[in-house]
Amino acid sequence: MSFEEMWDELLPVGRDSASGGYRRFAFTAPELECRAWFAEHAHRRGLDVERDANGNLFAWWLPPDGRRDGAVLTGSHLDSVPGGGAFDGPLGIVSAFAAIDALRERGAVPARPIGVAAFVEEEGARFGVACLGSRLLAGAITPERARALRDGDGRTFAAVLAEHGLDPDRIGPDDDLLARVSCLVELHIEQGRALTAPIGAASAIIPHGRWRIDFAGEGNHAGTTALADRRDPMLPFARTVLAARSAAERHGTVATVGKVAVEPGGVNAIPSAVTAWLDGRGPVDDAVRRTVADVEAAARAAASAHGVTVELAEESYTPTVRFGTELRDRVVRVLGGVPVLPTGAGHDAGILAACLPAAMLFVRNPTGVSHAPAEHADTADCLSGVAALADVLADLAAA
Numbered sequence: 001m002s003f004e005e006m007w008d009e010l011l012p013v014g015r016d017s018a019s020g021g022y023r024r025f026a027f028t029a030p031e032l033e034c035r036a037w038f039a040e041h042a043h044r045r046g047l048d049v050e051r052d053a054n055g056n057l058f059a060w061w062l063p064p065d066g067r068r069d070g071a072v073l074t075g076s077h078l079d080s081v082p083g084g085g086a087f088d089g090p091l092g093i094v095s096a097f098a099a100i101d102a103l104r105e106r107g108a109v110p111a112r113p114i115g116v117a118a119f120v121e122e123e124g125a126r127f128g129v130a131c132l133g134s135r136l137l138a139g140a141i142t143p144e145r146a147r148a149l150r151d152g153d154g155r156t157f158a159a160v161l162a163e164h165g166l167d168p169d170r171i172g173p174d175d176d177l178l179a180r181v182s183c184l185v186e187l188h189i190e191q192g193r194a195l196t197a198p199i200g201a202a203s204a205i206i207p208h209g210r211w212r213i214d215f216a217g218e219g220n221h222a223g224t225t226a227l228a229d230r231r232d233p234m235l236p237f238a239r240t241v242l243a244a245r246s247a248a249e250r251h252g253t254v255a256t257v258g259k260v261a262v263e264p265g266g267v268n269a270i271p272s273a274v275t276a277w278l279d280g281r282g283p284v285d286d287a288v289r290r291t292v293a294d295v296e297a298a299a300r301a302a303a304s305a306h307g308v309t310v311e312l313a314e315e316s317y318t319p320t321v322r323f324g325t326e327l328r329d330r331v332v333r334v335l336g337g338v339p340v341l342p343t344g345a346g347h348d349a350g351i352l353a354a355c356l357p358a359a360m361l362f363v364r365n366p367t368g369v370s371h372a373p374a375e376h377a378d379t380a381d382c383l384s385g386v387a388a389l390a391d392v393l394a395d396l397a398a399a
């Protein structure tokens with residue numbers, strides 16, 4: 001089955017017909033359908049499917065001698081942000097299966113296992129922590145904290161795992177699995193306009209994090225409560241959003257408030273609470289830290305001016321990830337020289353780079369749009385990505 005045929009199979013899954021955006025949250029129906037698709041395509045190719053204790057999926061192409069160690073891992077994720085694009089995540093998985101097909105058509109016989117991974121909850125759209133599956137695998141989040149994470153309906157990650165046949169008490173780092181992997185190469189759509197060639201390789205992931213800001217005031221009637229008597233958490237929230245923008249401008253970072261929850265959410269009621277999520281990223285750790293410190297100071301000042309309390313909690317933070325130059329240079333050499341560029345987006349490969357040699361291939365995104373329906377890569381570039389990934393896997397798994 002060709003890349004295009006596989007791509008077309010996944011395309012309708014979890015797509016909103018009106019906006020064209022995807023909603024494939026971890027362990028919800030559309031994502032489960034994508035996971036079933038993954039297992040089916042692995043089985044069709046005779047690959048061994050393994051689901052680890054954290055819910056990550058792996059499909060293994062074992063060499064003729066049945067060797068299981070020294071594996072070359074590729075793949076990406078199947079989940080999406082709310083209203084996301086089609087390519088972020090699935091491109092790396094469809095390309096991996098297509099690359100395996102290309103290698104087999106060439107008659108290649110790998111000396112090492114080649115694995116295709118589908119990491120769970122990469123976007124953190126359901127439980128709040130990005131790259132949750134790879135973080136658990138790598139020991140970059142404690143099992144206790146992961147178990148207690150809640151989705152928007154108040155359901156814990158532990159409960160959702162149990163519902164899908166996973167034992168929440170067994171989640172956490174998997175040193176045995178990691179010991180079987182010699183390196184990871186994740187293919188991903190580029191998420192800005194920086195890549196002008198069809199294919200590129202990653203140098204680094206800039207530092208990024210998420211913070212939750214809870215403003216608590218007093219719910220009351222929108223008509224009968226005098227302005228002087230109000231403790232309205234919406235007001236310091238609004239000031240905080242503007243402060244995030246100016247702090248980002250001051251420190252040369254980016255800061256975004258893209259999610260907010262208002263309680264109780266009535267048109268004619270002063271809110272009792274507002275919870276906002278801040279996403280902050282920048283070229284260096286210090287700039288991101290200073291941005292967040294300024295946002296927190298502004299939130300505290302505005303909250304106190306309005307008789308509102310405020311708490312700021314870090315939900316996740318990933319410092320600068322520099323991909324090792326040895327693997328990256330090898331990948332670039334195999335591809336005959338491709339541009340090397342940093343990215344402002346977090347990835348599972350960035351988390352796992354702490355445990356094993358990791359590299360990333362990017363496929364050009366002509367619109368530069370990502371996490372939105374306009375995210376796009378041309379088919380010709382996707383096919384170049386498949387060919388590049390096949391070349392890289394062939395080289396890495398050769399001996």
Ligand SMILES: [Zn+2]
Nearest residue numbers: 088089122188
């Ligand atoms: Zn992604």
